[in-house]
Amino acid sequence: MSKITAWVAAGPKSTFIKQEIDLGPLGEEEVEVAVAYCGICHSDISILNNDWGNSKYPAVLGHEITGRVVAVGSAVKGIKVHQKVGIGWTSGSCMHCRQCMSGNHNFCSESIATIIGHSGGFASRVRAHWAWTMPIPETLPMADTGPLLCGGITVFNPLATYSKPTDRVGIVGIGGLGHLAVKFAHAFGCEVTAFTSSESKFAEARDFGAHNVVSSRDSSAIQKLAGTFDLLLVTVNVALDWSAFIAALSPKGRLHFVGAVMEDIPVNIFSLLVAERSISSSPTGSPTAMAAMLDFATRHTIAPKTEHFPMSQINTAFEHLKAGKARYRIVLDADF
C-alpha cells in the first residue's frame, strides 16, 4: 500500500510531473484515502511558489480532497474503510496539547499542513490523522465538496464565530472563498453586500445571494457606506483602501481577513477607537467547526460553483487559476 502515484513539483514554480512515490508504513492513527477529487486553492500556488518561505520540495500539493477510505491504522477512531471522507489544510495535530485538548486543534504548534512536508491530494492516495479525516454526509456530492474543506471552512468559521442573522455583512473579493462566503452569509440570514473589482461578477454575486454589490476599488462608493457593517470579511490578498473599509464598519464592527495579505496594513488606532472596532484574521478551522460547516452546508444545499479538469491536466488547470479565470473554484478529478 505504500507506493502511490502523485503529481510532484520538484521546486519553486516548477510544473507538476507524474511520479511514483513511497508514503512508507501507515501510522497507527492514520487513515489512507483513495483520492477521488481535489480542489485547487490559491494557497497551493503560494506553497508552489514558496511565497510564504515555508515550502518543502519535492512537493505534492492539493488540500481540498474527497475520496473513500482504503486503509486505517490500528488506533484509528470513528473512521471506517470505504467511508466517504474529506481532508483539508491540516492533516494532523498532536492531540494532547492545550489547544488540541480544548478543541482548537488547528492552533496546535505541531499541526501538520497537508501540503508542507506531507504528501497532498494531487495523488492517487493521501493520508491524514483520523481526527482530521472529515466524514462527508452522504447527501453532499463528493465531486464538489472538496472546496468546502479549505475555502469553505475558512469563511464559515469567522461567520459562525462573529456574525448574527441580524447583521450587515460585507464580503470583500468574490472568488473561490468569497463566493462561498456570500452563500453562507445569505443562509445565515444576514444582509449581504459583495465587494468585487470585477464588474463581470456583479450579476453572479447577486445569484450567490448578495443583496448589494459594490466595486471594491471605488473608494467613494465605500466611503458612502460609513458606519454600515457589523462584519467585513476580506478574502482577497491584494491591497485595498483599508481606511475606507474600516470607516464602513458600524460601532463594534470587525474587519476580518482570511486572505493572506502580505503587505503590512497601516492601521489608524483612532479609527478603531471611536467605534470600538476590531481587526482580526483567522486560518481554516477546527475539526468540530468543519463538521458543523458540513452539516450546515448539507442543510442549506451550499456548494461551490466549480470547474472540473481531469487531474492529468493539472498544469493547464493551474494556468487557468493563475490567469484569474477560475469561476469560482477548480476541482481536479483523479484519473490515475
Place this chain on the structure above:
Amino acid sequence: MSKITAWVAAGPKSTFIKQEIDLGPLGEEEVEVAVAYCGICHSDISILNNDWGNSKYPAVLGHEITGRVVAVGSAVKGIKVHQKVGIGWTSGSCMHCRQCMSGNHNFCSESIATIIGHSGGFASRVRAHWAWTMPIPETLPMADTGPLLCGGITVFNPLATYSKPTDRVGIVGIGGLGHLAVKFAHAFGCEVTAFTSSESKFAEARDFGAHNVVSSRDSSAIQKLAGTFDLLLVTVNVALDWSAFIAALSPKGRLHFVGAVMEDIPVNIFSLLVAERSISSSPTGSPTAMAAMLDFATRHTIAPKTEHFPMSQINTAFEHLKAGKARYRIVLDADF
C-alpha cells in the same frame, strides 16, 4: 445660576486664566453640579493643544468630575438635588438613536464631549444630561473617584468585555490608566503582567497587583513571552515594538488600545491569521458600563493613586503632568 467661575484656555497651548462665564439657562434634561474635585487626564492636554484637531476655544477642560447636584431641569430622571455624582468624558447624547436605544450611548453620533464645545470641570459648576450624570456610591470617597469616570471606565470596559478570570492579561504602560487597569485586572482574578518603560515603577506595579513586571522597551524580553497573553491592554500613546506584542498573544488573543496612538500601526495580517488574533480599540464606556465599574470598584476598594493640587494651581499641576511626574493621577480640589 448661570454665571460661574472657570479656568479658561483662550487658545491652543495657552495657560489657564480664571474667568467668569455664563452657561445660559439650564436645559430641561440637564443637571447642574457644584464641582468638588476634577482629575486631569492626558486627553485634557490633547484637547488643550488641539492634537486631535477638534478642539474649540475658549475651552474649559476637566472631565473627571465629582461634586453635588445643585439644580435639575424639569425633565431630569433619577438624579436629585444634593446627590453625590460624577461626570466623565461624555456629557450628553441624543437618547433616541439606535446606539442610545441599545445602551451604547457612548457611540451616539450626537454625543457631547464634556470638554469640546461644552464647559468642563475646571470650574465652579458643570452641567450634563441626567443619563451621563453618574450617581456615586456613598462609600466611595468623592476626592478620588473622579479619575474612575474617564481613566477607570476606559480600562474597565475592555477588561469587562474581553477578559475572563482565568486569562493572562498584560497592561502596557503604568500611568493614570495603566495603574487602574492593573488593579481592575487583579480584582478580576487574572494573571497580570505590567509592562512599563520606567524601572522606577516596577515595585509599585507589583503593589497595584501585577504578578509580573516587564520592560515595555525590552523587545527580547517581550519575544520570550510569545503566545502568552489572552489580552494585552495598551494604555500608552507612543510607538512600541507592536510586532513583538502581537506575537506575545495566545491563540484568539487580543491587542487592545485605549491610548490614542497617533502614528499608524503597521499590522502584518499573517501574524494575526496564524492564531486568530485581533487588534481593537475603544473609548470610555456607556452609562451602564460606568455604573457597573463604580459598583465593582466599591466592592473591591479600587481607587486611583492620586496627587492633589488646589484648582487655583491648575497651571502648575498641568506642568507636573506634562513632565511625566504624575504618580499616578492628578486631582484638582475646587477652591473658588
